Amino acid sequence: MQLKLYNTLTRTKEVFQPLDQTRVRMYVCGPTVYDFAHIGNARPLIEFDVLYRLLRHLYGPDRVKYVRNVTDVDDKINARAAERGVAIRELTEETYNNFKEDAAALGCLPPAVEPRATEHIEEMKTLIERLVAAGNAYVADDHVLFDVASMPDYGKLARRSLDEMLAGARVEVAPYKRDAMDFVLWKPSKPGEPAWPSPCGIAAPGRPGWHIECSAMSWKHLGETFDIHGGGIDLVFPHHENEIAQTRCAFHSPVMADFWMHNGFLQVEGAKMAKSEGNFVTIRELLADWPGEVLRLNMLRTHYRQPIDWTMAGVLESQKVLDHWYDIVADTPMPIGVDADDEVVGSLCDDLNTPSALTRLHALAGEIRSCASGLHQLELKNKLKASAGFLGLLEFTKGKALEHHPHRRVVDADKVNALIDARNAARKAKSFKEADRIREELHALGIELEDHKDGTTTWKVKR
Numbered sequence: 001m002q003l004k005l006y007n008t009l010t011r012t013k014e015v016f017q018p019l020d021q022t023r024v025r026m027y028v029c030g031p032t033v034y035d036f037a038h039i040g041n042a043r044p045l046i047e048f049d050v051l052y053r054l055l056r057h058l059y060g061p062d063r064v065k066y067v068r069n070v071t072d073v074d075d076k077i078n079a080r081a082a083e084r085g086v087a088i089r090e091l092t093e094e095t096y097n098n099f100k101e102d103a104a105a106l107g108c109l110p111p112a113v114e115p116r117a118t119e120h121i122e123e124m125k126t127l128i129e130r131l132v133a134a135g136n137a138y139v140a141d142d143h144v145l146f147d148v149a150s151m152p153d154y155g156k157l158a159r160r161s162l163d164e165m166l167a168g169a170r171v172e173v174a175p176y177k178r179d180a181m182d183f184v185l186w187k188p189s190k191p192g193e194p195a196w197p198s199p200c201g202i203a204a205p206g207r208p209g210w211h212i213e214c215s216a217m218s219w220k221h222l223g224e225t226f227d228i229h230g231g232g233i234d235l236v237f238p239h240h241e242n243e244i245a246q247t248r249c250a251f252h253s254p255v256m257a258d259f260w261m262h263n264g265f266l267q268v269e270g271a272k273m274a275k276s277e278g279n280f281v282t283i284r285e286l287l288a289d290w291p292g293e294v295l296r297l298n299m300l301r302t303h304y305r306q307p308i309d310w311t312m313a314g315v316l317e318s319q320k321v322l323d324h325w326y327d328i329v330a331d332t333p334m335p336i337g338v339d340a341d342d343e344v345v346g347s348l349c350d351d352l353n354t355p356s357a358l359t360r361l362h363a364l365a366g367e368i369r370s371c372a373s374g375l376h377q378l379e380l381k382n383k384l385k386a387s388a389g390f391l392g393l394l395e396f397t398k399g400k401a402l403e404h405h406p407h408r409r410v411v412d413a414d415k416v417n418a419l420i421d422a423r424n425a426a427r428k429a430k431s432f433k434e435a436d437r438i439r440e441e442l443h444a445l446g447i448e449l450e451d452h453k454d455g456t457t458t459w460k461v462k463r
């Protein structure tokens with residue numbers, strides 16, 4: 001089956017061919033480990049896991065190398081460790097372990113390598129020295145900066161004008177920069193910050209900038225050029241643009257990765273997620289209320305490139321769908337030697353069209369319900385289970401799924417959806433008494449609502 005992927009570099013859907021026919025190499029920017037990951041972070045986790053599973057299916061599990069880095073040196077980490085009065089290593093270790101648990105609960109396969117920035121300082125220094133030697137970077141005031149003007153096609157990925165890029169950089173121009181666009185490869189450490197011996201003969205100890213990490217770790221684990229580089233759309237500029245600049249100039253190569261893939265933004269209840277909005281939600285909080293598969297399915301119902309609005313109504317609907325499918329396959333053990341449905345695989349080969357793959361699962365569930373022959377029904381059930389499993393869903397038996405999530409409250413999705421709709425209608429009609437009554441009814445069902453000034457409502461399942 002032919003795999004087509006949308007490439008941000010060319011803004012078109014292209015047929016995917018690995019550079020080396022015997023292996024596929026994929027790098028995805030991973031977490032900065034200072035706090036629990038939020039639901040927005042779950043999006044690239046889940047979407048690139050689907051791609052990883054698909055690539056393993058198409059090329060063989062041993063022929064796909066997936067690398068996802070861990071940023072364990074960063075200002076936010078230093079600040080949080082100081083705030084909590086713990087050692088930096090303790091904070092990053094704890095946060096990274098939490099992240100791995102969250103990823104596993106969301107049904108994500110572990111990448112082949114999860115390299116840490118602090119374990120690749122030598123590689124970063126090697127790259128930085130190469131860039132200085134090649135005339136693409138310069139030393140100024142104990143910093144090393146990338147000289148953007150030295151790269152004629154800088155900005156090719158983001159396709160922004162120079163003015164936009166200048167505005168996008170949003171940094172006050174430090175006096176040591178030759179040009180406002182130049183970005184930091186290495187900087188001196190302040191007292192108390194993690195520090196390493198500096199490259200390029202700089203006497204003061206220092207630490208790397210963020211962008212150089214990914215160039216160093218992808219080089220170490222995947223080589224100078226590789227197949228797929230992924231991340232959230234917010235990383236296109238400046239992070240990915242700068243990764244490309246560093247890697248291409250260090251290796252004099254025409255591309256860093258052949259395919260650049262980006263997942264769309266995530267909003268919560270119609271608004272940008274922010275602590276000040278009251279709609280900030282971590283994966284961990286959601287996992288306390290819902291099985292990971294419900295969250296995974298809810299993410300996959302939107303195509304990865306589209307913006308997604310994460311809503312309570314959506315999560316409830318996803319739970320309903322999953323419960324229904326679990327009911328259908330309840331007596332079916334995990335089938336062995338049954339392939340996923342061709343249409344499901346075909347949909348995923350069309351730029352990871354998960355909504356279309358899920359439509360096919362719904363159709364299979366419908367066929368099972370209306371099927372009269374027991375034998376054919378079993379075949380269809382096996383097909384549904386194998387196909388859902390391909391997407392990382394229906395991987396438990398129903399009892400096991402509940403056991404796996406002891407905190408799970410069973411919510412009557414239909415009832416809650418209907419009540420939320422009725423409450424919205426009552427509020428619109430200014431029947432506030434009725435709206436309050438419905439709020440109380442939801443409360444009794446274990447659903448807590450919080451209304452915000454801007455008219456949006458967020459929700460929680462009461463613990």
Ligand SMILES: [Zn+2]
Pocket residue numbers: 028029030214239243
């Ligand atoms: Zn990166």
